[in-house]
Amino acid sequence: METLILLLALFVLSLFLGVELIVKVPPTLHTPLMSGTNAVSGITLVGALLAAGSDSSPMLVNFLGFLAVTFATINVVGGYLVTNRMLSMFKRK
Amino acid sequence: MSPTIVNLVYLVAGILFILGIKGLTKPTTAVRGNMLSAIGMLIAVTVTLLDSEVVNFAYILAGALAGSLIGAVMALRIQMTSVPQMVALLNGFGGGASLTIALAEYFSVLDVDAKSFSDLLVPVALHSGAFGVAEEGTVALISIALTVLIGAVTLTGSLVAFAKLQGLIKKSHGLPGGPIGNGLILVGALVALGCLIVNPGQAVLILSLVAIALLLGLFLVMPIGGADMPVVIALLNSYSGIAAALAGFILGNTVLIVAGSLVGTSGLILTRIMCVAMNRSLANVLLGKMAASGDIVDADEIYAGKVTSAQPDEVAMMLEAAKRVVIVPGYGMAMAQAQHAVRELADAMQAKGIDVEYGIHPVAGRMPGHMNVLLAEAEVPYDKLIEMDRINPTFEDTDIVIVIGANDVTNPMARESEGSPIYGMPILNVDKAKNVVVIKRSLSPGFSGLPNPLFAMDHTLMVYGDGKKAVIEMTTALNQA
Numbered sequence: 001m002e003t004l005i006l007l008l009a010l011f012v013l014s015l016f017l018g019v020e021l022i023v024k025v026p027p028t029l030h031t032p033l034m035s036g037t038n039a040v041s042g043i044t045l046v047g048a049l050l051a052a053g054s055d056s057s058p059m060l061v062n063f064l065g066f067l068a069v070t071f072a073t074i075n076v077v078g079g080y081l082v083t084n085r086m087l088s089m090f091k092r093k
Numbered sequence: 094m095s096p097t098i099v100n101l102v103y104l105v106a107g108i109l110f111i112l113g114i115k116g117l118t119k120p121t122t123a124v125r126g127n128m129l130s131a132i133g134m135l136i137a138v139t140v141t142l143l144d145s146e147v148v149n150f151a152y153i154l155a156g157a158l159a160g161s162l163i164g165a166v167m168a169l170r171i172q173m174t175s176v177p178q179m180v181a182l183l184n185g186f187g188g189g190a191s192l193t194i195a196l197a198e199y200f201s202v203l204d205v206d207a208k209s210f211s212d213l214l215v216p217v218a219l220h221s222g223a224f225g226v227a228e229e230g231t232v233a234l235i236s237i238a239l240t241v242l243i244g245a246v247t248l249t250g251s252l253v254a255f256a257k258l259q260g261l262i263k264k265s266h267g268l269p270g271g272p273i274g275n276g277l278i279l280v281g282a283l284v285a286l287g288c289l290i291v292n293p294g295q296a297v298l299i300l301s302l303v304a305i306a307l308l309l310g311l312f313l314v315m316p317i318g319g320a321d322m323p324v325v326i327a328l329l330n331s332y333s334g335i336a337a338a339l340a341g342f343i344l345g346n347t348v349l350i351v352a353g354s355l356v357g358t359s360g361l362i363l364t365r366i367m368c369v370a371m372n373r374s375l376a377n378v379l380l381g382k383m384a385a386s387g388d389i390v391d392a393d394e395i396y397a398g399k400v401t402s403a404q405p406d407e408v409a410m411m412l413e414a415a416k417r418v419v420i421v422p423g424y425g426m427a428m429a430q431a432q433h434a435v436r437e438l439a440d441a442m443q444a445k446g447i448d449v450e451y452g453i454h455p456v457a458g459r460m461p462g463h464m465n466v467l468l469a470e471a472e473v474p475y476d477k478l479i480e481m482d483r484i485n486p487t488f489e490d491t492d493i494v495i496v497i498g499a500n501d502v503t504n505p506m507a508r509e510s511e512g513s514p515i516y517g518m519p520i521l522n523v524d525k526a527k528n529v530v531v532i533k534r535s536l537s538p539g540f541s542g543l544p545n546p547l548f549a550m551d552h553t554l555m556v557y558g559d560g561k562k563a564v565i566e567m568t569t570a571l572n573q574a
Contacts, residue, residue, distance in 0.1 A: 073160025
């Protein structure tokens with residue numbers, strides 16, 4: 001139960017931190033913010049690797065893990081690359 | 094590798110994600126921020142691969158190769174006008190990843206060696222204790238069910254949003270029952286969720302939950318109109334983050350919780366910004382309704398005999414005498430692929446000593462900040478892109494405003510006409526400028542379906558025709574003058 005309370009505390013504090021950070025992002029960068037957070041949400045790759053790489057489980061689990069790895073990798077690779085492409089277009093005169 | 098080290102590395106990754114988003118608060122630090130965030134991802138993934146539980150690399154390699162290939166091709170090939178579609182797809186894949194992780198976790202605990210689909214449906218004697226000690230088991234089970242629900246809704250909802258943005262689905266209709274029908278599906282999903290928590294051994298329950306949630310995502314986004322897509326993709330962005338954070342609760346993984354909640358709040362804040370900029374409530378957008386239509390306004394009455402039109406070379410003569418010009422672009426400019434032509438016109442004006450800035454409405458384009466990206470691609474310096482609240486006070490000192498491809502966001506009825514459906518929506522007060530030039534194909538209404546009294550004002554000139562062609566003609570005439 002203590003672990004759960006700690007995770008919950010982490011969740012709530014991250015939400016507050018998120019609000020403080022995101023409101024400071026200027027409207028000019030809202031599109032890269034969205035694609036960049038898409039990439040960050042690809043952190044589910046960590047969970048996906050654990051599922052796809054596990055051994056004790058039936059084949060079904062590995063297959064679901066494979067799907068999860070594919071989805072999450074698209075987000076990580078696609079998200080960071082497209083964000084980088086957009087951000088490098090923003091130039092000052 | 095010991096769990097302590099793994100968790101410490103996750104902490105470092107979390108810090109890098111936070112610094113990455115902090116970098117996005119300024120255009121000068123944004124590229125570096127994105128890099129930091131990517132480094133955080135790399136170390137989190139590397140340390141997970143070194144985990145002793147990861148022994149089977151075949152599936153990982155296959156998924157990583159397929160994902161990298163699809164992701165890289167998408168990111169490098171996509172046109173900037175189509176970025177909203179790509180973000181919609183990425184939201185969907187984020188939801189899909191959380192959904193499949195939750196299912197994998199469930200079936201690894203269930204531990205049925207299924208030879209066929211029907212083997213899966215045979216109930217297994219299992220109680221929540223299998224998912225964790227005492228209450229933790231129940232909480233893990235609830236987290237699995239909620240991740241499945243939100244992940245599946247995000248997956249199909251985003252695919253519909255993608256199809257709408259891409260023009261594959263043009264009509265907007267939902268269930269016959271409308272919101273009531275969606276409400277019933279949601280109740281069905283919650284019933285399946287409740288039953289699953291009571292009978293965790295019945296795989297048929299989690300599979301029904303998946304099916305119902307996939308349908309729910311479909312019917313939630315179906316009735317929403319194309320112009321409301323910025324709100325929908327911002328909201329689905331938030332869902333994909335919440336699903337990731339919930340997956341973190343299933344696995345007891347701190348970096349998933351931190352990253353997921355950052356993404357969740359980002360999507361929610363953008364959703365709110367879009368709703369405020371359209372003066373509509375979130376409920377109103379989600380139910381696919383426009384504001385009550387109010388007084389009917391007759392377009393002919395507003396326009397009859399009062400609209401003045403001009404040719405591009407006449408506008409060029411006016412521009413030559415101007416000191417300050419503001420360009421107000423809308424999505425129509427991107428549709429006409431006129432952003433490069435517009436930047437060349439701005440260059441020509443600046444060469445004659447005219448001060449040129451761009452006034453950007455928050456909902457210009459198909460997603461938050463879309464117009465800024467389109468203009469940045471056309472090499473417009475970002476410090477010339479001025480947001481609504483900062484450009485509005487400057488219109489009174491502006492000699493000429495050039496409106497191209499925008500309509501509703503300049504409609505003074507939003508400010509003045511109390512019975513109007515768009516009353517209260519924040520607009521760019523271009524009518525306060527000394528002269529207004531509107532480049533538009535015809536007097537046809539924008540998404541709101543309302544006539545725009547701006548077009549009939551004494552100090553407004555209409556330039557009819559293709560946006561790109563008109564702007565090029567203005568530039569040529571200005572350069573020759």
